Amino acid sequence: MQNSPLPNAKPLYDAARDWGADLAAVADTSRLAGIETDPPELLQGYPRAVSMAVHLADGIMDPVTSRPTPLYARHYQNVNALLDHIATRVSGLLQSWGGKALPVPASQILCEERFTASISHKAVAIQAGLGWQGKPTILVTPQFGPRVRLVTVLTDLALPANKPLKNRCAKCTHCVEACPAGAIRNASTALHYATRSEALDLDACVGRLRSNEQEKHIPPYLCGVCVSACPWGKPKDSQKL
Ligand code: SF4
Ligand code: SF4
Structure with a gap:
C-alpha cells in the first residue's frame, strides 16, 4: 500500500459523481479473503476496492414485472458502458495521485456455467457498505434498492474503508413472490449468505434467464424481475415494505 494515506476519499467520491456515479464507497479487500476471483491472485497488491453504482431509471424498471423488456435491455447495456467509463476515469485519477489502479469491467461473465466474473462487484459493494445482500443475492442499497448497476476499481492507495450495512430485508417477500422461476428460497437474512445456493436455486434462475434470450431484443442473462x-x-x- 502507498505510504501516504489520503486524508479522506471525498475528492474521489466527488469526481466519481461528476462522471456519473450515483453511489461510491471503498472496501477493505482483506474482508474479501476467500472470495473467488479470476485470476485467483487478482486482489494481491490491492488492499482497497472502490465500488461505484449507477441508478437505473425507474421508468425503465417499473414495467419489468414478469420479464425483461427491450427498453431495459438497452438501458442495461448503456449503464454498463457508463460504469466502464467512470471506472476508467477513476483509475486515471488514482494513478495521478501516485497509486496503482485496476478497473474491473462492469459486466463480463468469464464462466458461463457458474455465472462468475473476474470478481463479484456485488461482494465488493457489500463490503464497501453500499448495501446488503437481498434474498435473491442481489445488492439492495438504502437509496435505490437493487435498481443499480455496479463497477469496481482495485487500488493500492490507502483510502479509508467503509463498513458493511446490516441486512434490512426482514420479513419482506416481494422478490420471492415476483420471481417467475420460483428460484428465491426466502432464506434467513441474519447474515450475508455464506453460499449462493443457500439463498437461490441458481439452476432455476439461470434457466429462466436463458429462456428470456429467446425473446427479440433481449441479450443473454437478463431478467430484472x-x-x-x-x-x-x-x-x-x-x-x-
Ligand atoms: S426480500 Fe424484499 S427487501 Fe429483500 S431483496 Fe427481496 S424484495 Fe428486496
Ligand atoms: S429468475 Fe433469477 S433474476 Fe429473475 S426474478 Fe428470479 S431470481 Fe431474479
Whole structure:
C-alpha cells in the first residue's frame, strides 16, 4: 500500500459523481479473503476496492414485472458502458495521485456455467457498505434498492474503508413472490449468505434467464424481475415494505 494515506476519499467520491456515479464507497479487500476471483491472485497488491453504482431509471424498471423488456435491455447495456467509463476515469485519477489502479469491467461473465466474473462487484459493494445482500443475492442499497448497476476499481492507495450495512430485508417477500422461476428460497437474512445456493436455486434462475434470450431484443442473462419488485427500489411514494 502507498505510504501516504489520503486524508479522506471525498475528492474521489466527488469526481466519481461528476462522471456519473450515483453511489461510491471503498472496501477493505482483506474482508474479501476467500472470495473467488479470476485470476485467483487478482486482489494481491490491492488492499482497497472502490465500488461505484449507477441508478437505473425507474421508468425503465417499473414495467419489468414478469420479464425483461427491450427498453431495459438497452438501458442495461448503456449503464454498463457508463460504469466502464467512470471506472476508467477513476483509475486515471488514482494513478495521478501516485497509486496503482485496476478497473474491473462492469459486466463480463468469464464462466458461463457458474455465472462468475473476474470478481463479484456485488461482494465488493457489500463490503464497501453500499448495501446488503437481498434474498435473491442481489445488492439492495438504502437509496435505490437493487435498481443499480455496479463497477469496481482495485487500488493500492490507502483510502479509508467503509463498513458493511446490516441486512434490512426482514420479513419482506416481494422478490420471492415476483420471481417467475420460483428460484428465491426466502432464506434467513441474519447474515450475508455464506453460499449462493443457500439463498437461490441458481439452476432455476439461470434457466429462466436463458429462456428470456429467446425473446427479440433481449441479450443473454437478463431478467430484472426481482430487481424491479424490491420495495426499496421503488419510487418513494409507491414503496410498500
Ligand atoms: S433474476 Fe429473475 S429468475 Fe433469477 S431470481 Fe431474479 S426474478 Fe428470479
Ligand atoms: S424484495 Fe424484499 S426480500 Fe427481496 S431483496 Fe428486496 S427487501 Fe429483500
